[in-house]
Amino acid sequence: xxxxxxxxxxxGMTLAILIPLLMIGGIISDRxxxxxxxxxxxxxxxxxxxxxxxxxxxxxxxxxWISEEKDDKGNIKRxxxxxxxxxxxxxxxxxxxxxIAPKVRPLGLYKVLVxxxxxxxxxxxxxxxxxxxxxxxxxxxxGITRSIGKPWLSYGFADVRGLRDPKLRLDGxxxxxxxxxxxxxxxxxxxxxAAPAPGTTLRLQTDLDFVLGGTESLALVPLGKDSRFSxxxxxxxxNYGGSFPPSSxxxxxxxxxxxxxxxxxxxxxQRQYLTGAILPSVAVVGNDxxxxxxxxxxxxxxxxxxxxxxxxxxxDRATKYGLLFVLLTFVGFFMFELIKQLRxxxxxxxxxxxxxxxxxxxxxxxSEHIDFGLSYLIASVACIxxxxxxxxxxxxxxxxxxxxxxxxxxLYGSLYGLLISxxxxxxxxxxxxxxxxxxIMVVTRKVDWYQLGGAAxxxxxxxxxxxxxxxxxxxxxxxx
Numbered sequence: 190x191x192x193x194x195x196x197x198x199x200x201g202m203t204l205a206i207l208i209p210l211l212m213i214g215g216i217i218s219d220r221x222x223x224x225x226x227x228x229x230x231x232x233x234x235x236x237x238x239x240x241x242x243x244x245x246x247x248x249x250x251x252x253x254w255i256s257e258e259k260d261d262k263g264n265i266k267r268x269x270x271x272x273x274x275x276x277x278x279x280x281x282x283x284x285x286x287x288x289i290a291p292k293v294r295p296l297g298l299y300k301v302l303v304x305x306x307x308x309x310x311x312x313x314x315x316x317x318x319x320x321x322x323x324x325x326x327x328x329x330x331x332g333i334t335r336s337i338g339k340p341w342l343s344y345g346f347a348d349v350r351g352l353r354d355p356k357l358r359l360d361g362x363x364x365x366x367x368x369x370x371x372x373x374x375x376x377x378x379x380x381x382x383a384a385p386a387p388g389t390t391l392r393l394q395t396d397l398d399f400v401l402g403g404t405e406s407l408a409l410v411p412l413g414k415d416s417r418f419s420x421x422x423x424x425x426x427x428n429y430g431g432s433f434p435p436s437s438x439x440x441x442x443x444x445x446x447x448x449x450x451x452x453x454x455x456x457x458x459q460r461q462y463l464t465g466a467i468l469p470s471v472a473v474v475g476n477d478x479x480x481x482x483x484x485x486x487x488x489x490x491x492x493x494x495x496x497x498x499x500x501x502x503x504x505d506r507a508t509k510y511g512l513l514f515v516l517l518t519f520v521g522f523f524m525f526e527l528i529k530q531l532r533x534x535x536x537x538x539x540x541x542x543x544x545x546x547x548x549x550x551x552x553x554x555x556s557e558h559i560d561f562g563l564s565y566l567i568a569s570v571a572c573i574x575x576x577x578x579x580x581x582x583x584x585x586x587x588x589x590x591x592x593x594x595x596x597x598x599x600l601y602g603s604l605y606g607l608l609i610s611x612x613x614x615x616x617x618x619x620x621x622x623x624x625x626x627x628x629i630m631v632v633t634r635k636v637d638w639y640q641l642g643g644a645a646x647x648x649x650x651x652x653x654x655x656x657x658x659x660x661x662x663x664x665x666x667x668x669x
Contacts (some may be wrong), residue, residue, distance in 0.1 A: 198535055199519045203512070206542035210511040213549050217508060220553065221501040227299040232404045235294070235303055236351030239403030240468040240489060241285070242410035243344035243377070244312050244395055246278040248385070252322065254333040276319070278391075279459050280312035283413025289422035291494055298557045302494050303404050304422075310344070310397040312413065320388035339381050342395060343369070345410070346377035347468045351402035358396040408469045408489040411451035411458050418449040424494045431469070431491030432456065449490045461487040500556035500564075503608050508549050510604055515542050517625060521596055524632060525584060537583050541576060548572040565608075569601040 232238070251273045258268050287308035294301045321335045342359075346352055349369070357364050357380050369377045385391055401407075408431055409418050423444040429435055433456070438447040453459055466487040519538060525531055548568050555564035573594050581590035603621045610617060 196523070199523055199538065202535060202538045202542060203516050203519055205539065206515045206546060207512055209543065209546040210508060210515075210549070213511075213546060213553075214505070214508045216550070217501055217505050217553055220557075221505070224299045224501060227296045228301050228404065231294050231296055231301040231303065235404060236348045236402045237404055238347065238406040238408075239306070239351060239401055240347035240408040240410065241308065241310070241345065241401070242412055242462070242468055242487065242489075243310070244280065244342045244397070245412060245462065246314050246316055246340060246391070246393070247343055248276045248278070248316070248318065248340040249338040250274055250276070250335055251338070252333065252335050276316075277463060278314055278316040279453070279462075280413040281315055281415065282311075282313045283411070283416045284311045284419075285309070285409055285417070286419040287421075289407065289420060289424070289492075289494070291422060291424040301404065302496060303402065304407070304424075304494060306401045306403065306407060306420075308397075308399050308401055310395075310399075312393075312395045314391060314393040314395070316391040316393070318385045318387055318389050318391065335387060337384050337387060339384050340391075341379045341381050342393075343379045344377045344397060345369070345468050346401065347408075348403065349377055352377070353400045353402070355397060355399040360394050406491065406493040408491040409449075410462075410468065410487050410489045411449075411453075411456055412462060414453045416449075416451045416453075418451075418490055419446070420492060421446045422494070426495045428493040428495040429491070430493060432488040433490045435490075447492065451490070456488045458488045500553070500561050503561055504549065504553045504556065506608055507552060507604060510607070511546065511549055514600060514604070515545050517600060518542070518545060518597070520629065521593060524629070525589070525593070531584060533583060540579070544572055544576055544579075562605075565601075565605055569598075569605075573597045573601065 251271060253269065253271050255267050255269050257265050259265055285308065287306050290305045290307070292303050292305070294303050318337065322333050342357070346369075355366055355378060357366050357378075359380070359382070364380045364382075366378050366380055369379060382393075407420075411418070411433070421444065425440060425442055425444055427438075427440065427445045427447065429438070429447065433449055433451055435447040436450045438445065469486040469489045469491065518541060522533055522538060522541070526533055548571075551568035551571065552564055555567055576597060577590045577594040580593050581587045584590055584593065603617070607617050607621075
């Protein structure tokens with residue numbers, strides 16, 4: 190039963206090492222939270238995740254009429270009524286384009302990605318203004334008058350602090366820009382126009398040039414009947430999100446270009462705008478789930494300048510394999526005990542397990558200062574070197590320790606492959622486990638587990654002649 194007790198001990202030590210692994214995982218979570226706070230701090234001092242909508246043409250009006258109504262005593266009196274309203278028109282064609290220039294802003298240990306978008310928004314309007322209303326026959330209404338106020342072009346920005354140098358041209362002529370009129374109209378900027386006459390048609394061509402700063406993400410709202418967006422950047426790691434994928438895109442070492450074409454029949458953006466939906470703030474910045482949105486936001490296309498190597502997410506993924514690392518190492522120890530008839534104390538198991546756990550802490554601390562790949566190399570070389578030095582005494586020889594170190598090199602190399610190949614992580618992990626299981630089965634295929642467990646069953650000799658001699662009983666002598 191000694192071998193089974195040893196196996197239980199190995200399992201117990203593996204579970205015990207889970208405690209420092211969980212503590213290291215907690216440290217990584219704290220560092221992730223601190224990074225998110227750093228992103229929020231930069232967003233407060235610079236500008237947050239940005240969104241752009243517009244333009245929308247809003248025409249206010251007010252109807253005034255006098256009606257004859259009976260009071261409580263049955264007397265007829267004339268009552269004046271006022272009813273304000275507005276008509277909202279969206280572009281026939283909307284074209285938004287521009288270059289996104291990324292910048293890195295350091296804040297302590299953390300680096301936050303911000304950008305400046307040099308944007309251009311062109312739109313064409315055809316707005317048919319309704320004629321004055323006429324009282325229907327039989328209605329006790331007289332003197333219906335409609336007054337049309339000054340329309341305005343409304344552009345929405347999620348965070349106007351990032352807006353600089355906006356210039357608006359209407360039919361080729363520069364027009365004055367004013368602050369936004371509130372959240373319903375985007376909360377960005379607007380420009381007043383001359384009041385139109387009832388029953389006329391407004392045909393407008395608008396051009397807005399601007400520079401917009403933001404943090405990590407940008408969303409564009411397709412308010413036109415035909416909306417076309419084109420974005421370019423030198424950042425080679427975009428992440429597309431929102432309600433619509435790009436119709437075409439190209440990504441290379443020198444950056445990316447993405448184009449969208451969205452028809453109004455394919456989106457509810459216009460209806461959502463009319464019901465007061467807010468601009469998409471791209472939910473939470475500083476998070477791998479930055480492409481998620483919350484309820485009440487208007488449909489939009491979205492792009493996030495993604496950090497290709499988020500050291501904390503990489504380290505978090507690595508620690509999830511920590512228990513497997515420890516278990517495989519302990520199984521290797523057990524195989525040495527089993528095959529080489531070594532005696533390894535539980536404390537020695539524990540020290541080796543702690544050395545494996547410290548690797549993940551070294552990885553996080555180093556990657557905050559240097560490249561993640563180099564951090565991984567330094568941490569793995571340090572831990573494997575320490576273990577080889579220690580195991581040369583535990584396993585009774587340098588050669589055995591080097592062999593065990595070679596196994597650890599394979600494990601660490603496989604883990605790094607899993608981390609950098611996110612799309613193929615499952616197949617690589619499954620293949621690695623299969624190879625490990627196959628190796629264990631090959632090495633132990635001739636092991637007599639009953640003999641190792643001290644409970645080997647008695648077997649009858651295969652050759653009867655090899656049976657031990659026994660004294661003859663009297664019946665045998667009589668027979669002779």
